[in-house]
Amino acid sequence: MLVDGRLSFDALQRRMVTAPAKARELVAAAPASYVAFDLLAVAGVELRTQRWIVRRGRLEQLATSFSPPLQLTPVTADLEEAREWFDVLPAAKASRVWS
Structure with a gap:
């Protein structure tokens, strides 16, 4: 994931630790690479x-x-x-x- 134009493994990990119901929202708000x-x-x-x-x-x-x-x-x-x-x-x- 990009944070301030840089790859961020920490942001990706935070995005992955979520309830399935929030997954669609997170995909839109914080797309992964x-x-x-x-x-x-x-x-x-x-x-x-x-x-x-x-x-x-x-x-x-x-x-x-x-x-x-x-x-x-x-x-x-x-x-x-x-x-x-x-x-x-x-x-x-x-x-x-x-x-």
Whole structure:
């Protein structure tokens, strides 16, 4: 789900914990997105034996045609950028065991 233009797993979890009677209202008020990280198969071709970087490349090719609610999760090989992403996630801060 998007909150202030950013993906929010916390908002998605709050949306999922509800009575079935409220589901229709929540779907309209807080639409969810599908965020893809990996691609395990495409067009009937199994990709799980391929390295992740190959699967990710195929997924990124497919994602050029994505539009909301389909989204591609960001990835980085930059350690500092990864630390910054980790630091802005509230749940990650609560469970982090190193500094």
